[in-house]
Amino acid sequence: xxxxNVGNVGEYLREQRRNAQLSLRQLADAAGVSNPxxxxxxxxxxxxxxxxxxxxxxxxxxSAETLYVQAGxxxxxxRDELEVHxxxxxxxxINERQKQVLIQIYExxxxxxxxxxxxxxxxxxxxxxxxxxxxxxxxxxxxPVQPKTA
Numbered sequence: 205x206x207x208x209n210v211g212n213v214g215e216y217l218r219e220q221r222r223n224a225q226l227s228l229r230q231l232a233d234a235a236g237v238s239n240p241x242x243x244x245x246x247x248x249x250x251x252x253x254x255x256x257x258x259x260x261x262x263x264x265x266x267s268a269e270t271l272y273v274q275a276g277x278x279x280x281x282x283r284d285e286l287e288v289h290x291x292x293x294x295x296x297x298i299n300e301r302q303k304q305v306l307i308q309i310y311e312x313x314x315x316x317x318x319x320x321x322x323x324x325x326x327x328x329x330x331x332x333x334x335x336x337x338x339x340x341x342x343x344x345x346x347x348p349v350q351p352k353t354a
Contacts, residue, residue: 211258213275214248221246222266223294234263251275259281266293285314 221231236259244250252260254277261268270286272278292298292306326354 213252213271214246216271216274217264218246220266224300225298231260231263235259236313250271252300256327263273265300268309 216219221228226234228242228246229239232239235256237256240252242260245252245256252275254272257271257275257277258268261271267286269278269287273286288310289307292303292310293297295303298306316328
């Protein structure tokens with residue numbers, strides 16, 4: 205496990221708290237930590253435990269994983285995902301509910317696309333044969349044409 209970069213997580217927490225328009229006291233109350241302790245974390249004087257980071261993430265409505273990465277507790281697995289989260293959370297033109305909805309939609313798309321398996325390579329076809337059309341233009345087969353009798 206990497207060593208904690210205490211100052212970095214404190215600065216990040218302060219930025220997220222300000223983006224959420226919360227006072228130090230409001231965030232401390234919401235996260236269930238003392239006001240002086242949170243102040244010390246933000247100033248880089250204390251290193252918060254994973255449990256405290258989880259409580260702070262919940263109160264800020266951000267990913268706990270993001271805080272773990274900032275604290276050096278987790279390896280950064282997917283920088284793009286975290287950057288998208290940070291960009292959404294930092295946008296001052298949308299409210300907190302809209303930010304959370306955007307993040308949920310983004311995460312659902314990522315999960316959906318991760319589940320999609322690689323296509324299985326087709327078996328070689330015998331020479332001269334034609335592949336079947338998996339999606340015919342007309343789903344209903346045409347009825348046989350009956351000759352007209354006069």
